Amino acid sequence: MNATQEATSTISRLPIDSPSLLNPLIDRIALAAPDTDQEGAFPEDAFRWMAEAGLLAITLPGHDLDFRSGQTARLLHLLKRIGSANLVVGRVYEGHINALYLIHLFATPDQRIRWYTDVIQHHRLFSVWNTQADNGVQIEGVNTPAGSTTYRLSGAKTFCSGAGWIQRPLITGELQTRDQQGEQRRGWQMTIVPTEQVSPIAQNNQFWQPLGMRASASLKLDFTGIEVSDADLLGQPNDYYRQPYFSGGAIRFAAVQLGGAEAMYTATRQFLTMLKRTDDLFQQTRLAEMAFLLESGNQWLEAAGNNTDRWLAEGADWTKIVAYANMTRTAIEEICLRVMPLAERCVGARGLLRPHPFERIHRDLTHYLRQPAPDATLVDIGKFVLTNPQPADELWR
Ligand SMILES: Cc1cc2nc3c(=O)[nH]c(=O)nc-3n(C[C@H](O)[C@H](O)[C@H](O)COP(=O)(O)OP(=O)(O)OC[C@H]3O[C@@H](n4cnc5c(N)ncnc54)[C@H](O)[C@@H]3O)c2cc1C
Structure with missing residues (x-):
């Protein structure tokens, strides 16, 4: 078996559509969430369980949510469920x-084999660290006499989620290099740092x-001081900002956020049931409002996933895909901001005390x-709808 076959042959064992299989994992992650609710902690156990369930590799070739097969709505549902367990x-x-x-979008075939193997065989965690403040990342190419190039970072x-627990962070930076022929390459470059092969990365806790x-x-x-090679650079300068992929990805974090609102709803129901307060009309109307808000969030995710897949397959105008993603994230932010005070009013001050989960989920x-x-x-969004003259009924068809 060659490396490609090996990297793609392990079909995920978890059919994620099956609640009977997914829900116990979600419950397990949710139960463990308070244990790591502190600075300096990281939910390592949860990622081990997810790796064992095949979730780290779920979008790779041949797996349940293979990116090539247009499964975005199902992926969003999975992200929401994981978010509901622990944001x-x-x-x-x-x-x-x-x-x-x-x-998947930008790697060479050799890079794909290497990085997919990292996930499948070694359960390595990847991440994307793009945010920076002053003193952002520069990538300087230095040509060696042997004809290769070393890139000095x-x-x-800032906001490097997972920090020292991520073995394959994808970071971005301003590239400045000349190739061996003297041709200049500049722009916003992605690179995936093989953390165990470079000097230690300085952390500001x-x-x-x-x-x-x-x-x-x-x-x-x-x-500063980290060096990577050509093989670690992903795509061409400025590929990171290629649309609709850059802005369109907002539907993924929106899905995780909606999971947080779902967790609020579930905990509220349980709390009211425990206190035998479910017969109260005010509590019922608040639960009703939470339920329809959540369901409208689910409908946003379903539509965003399906539209994205369809529009990408049809080669639709990317501004439409981005506008829909923008609407989805904005609508879901609003939904979450409405669900939180409803839950607060339902459970009152008593409910906002630990060990109840509300204050953690709320924070x-x-x-x-x-x-x-x-x-x-x-x-x-406003600019898009004002520059597209179709009637409202036809805008998103
Ligand atoms: C828990 C968490 C984890 C994260 N993990 C990662 C990660 O792993 N990788 C990563 O790359 N990033 C990560 N981020 C960063 C995230 O992607 C955003 O970049 C960040 O949350 C935005 O920060 P901000 O709200 O301070 O942004 P700001 O851009 O400062 O926005 C704050 C407000 O100012 C407004 N505003 C923006 N620009 C201007 C302007 N020029 N003039 C006036 N107003 C303005 C905005 O509309 C908004 O209302 C993470 C963030 C959080 C909270």
Whole structure:
């Protein structure tokens, strides 16, 4: 068996559509969530269970949600379910899936074999670390007399979720290099750092003193002094920003967020049942509102997944795919922001005390709802609908 066959032959054992198989894993992750709710912790056990269940490899060739087979709605459902168990696990898992998607889109065949093998055989975790503040990452190419190029990294990334627990972080930086013929290459370059093969990456733990999502360990990391090779660079400069993939990916974090709102709803029901308060009309109407908000979120995800697959297959205008993704993330943010106060009112002050899960989920969801450029996202939706003259009924067909 060659490396490609080996990397793609392990068909995932978990049919994720089967609640009888997925739900016990979700329950197990949810039960463990309070144990890692602190800075400096990371939900390692959850990722081991997910690896054993085949979830790290679920989108790879031949697996249940193979990216090539257009299964986005099912992927979003899975992300939502993981988010409902623990938003931290959902956040880190989404980063892993995002990195694998970028590999699917932009890697060479040799790179795919290498990185897919990392996932399947070694259960290595991937992530995407793009965010930076001042002193962002620079990638300088240095040609060697032997004809190869070494790439020297300098500068730092912020919000590196999973920090030291991620073995294959995909990071971005400003590339400046000349090839052996003297041709200049510049732009926003992706590189996947093989962490065990490079010098230690300096961590700034002080950066991560968050409201919520403590165990996501989204530290500031300094890559100065790290060296990578040509084989570690993914795609061409600026591929990272290729649309609709860049903005369209927002539907994945929206799915995880909706999972947080779903967890609020489930916990609220259980709490009211425990207190025998389910006959109260006010509680019933609040639960009703939460239920229809969640279901509208589910419908957004289903439509976003199916539309994305269909429009990509049809080669539709990418601005339409991005506009729909923007609407999905904005609508789901609104849904989550409405579900949280409804849950608070249902359970009252008593419910917001530990060991009840509300205050943790509330902190985690409040923090995780803060995603890049929410204002610009709304403006972009407005621009799209104003520059597309179709009647409202036909806009998204
Ligand atoms: C738990 C968690 C984990 C994360 N993990 C990762 C990760 O693994 N990898 C990664 O790359 N990133 C990660 N991030 C970062 C994330 O993707 C976003 O970049 C980040 O949350 C956005 O930060 P912000 O809200 O401070 O952004 P800001 O851009 O500062 O936005 C804050 C507000 O200011 C507005 N605003 C933005 N620009 C301007 C402007 N020029 N003038 C006026 N107003 C403006 C925005 O619309 C918004 O209302 C993570 C974030 C969180 C919370």
